[in-house]
Amino acid sequence: MSGKCGKRVAIGARPPTDPNAEAWIRQGDANAVQKGELYTARLTLDVTPAMRARIKVSAFTRNTTVAELLRALLEREFPEEGA
Template sequence: MTAKCPPQPKRVGIGARPPANPHAEAWIRQRDAGALNKGDRYTARLTLDITPAMRARIKVSAFKQGLTVADLLRGLLEREFPEHRNEDTP
């Protein structure tokens, strides 16, 4: 008496890899090349208490400018308090 082998599952071939989206690939490479750890640029945290209405205005402004709230506020603070400021200027 011969034992029958269990049926083997069908092999399904895997198709070719779909073509990559060049815009997405470039975006990913750009992000990786410019990636810095937060500690490389910003080492202090600042906490402010603001009204919900002010927070909403800041978020809307940042969105309209295509910025994050953090980047918007960093730019605002940098303009108001530049690193090299003439001491005679009020």
């Protein structure tokens, strides 16, 4: 026997939502640009664990993400033509 009892516990009704909270949450949706709209290609790169650690520490100390850090680095190194 698995030790589970055959009782089912009823889940109560969902509590009513606060319309002000819902509006506040949704306002971010209107202003946000979806990641897929900007970045449509994925780049995979093999690095050593030590390099990965250095990149992560650098991103953390700059209060950014690894992706944002690397995008900025690539933009500086490979600017658009005429820029």
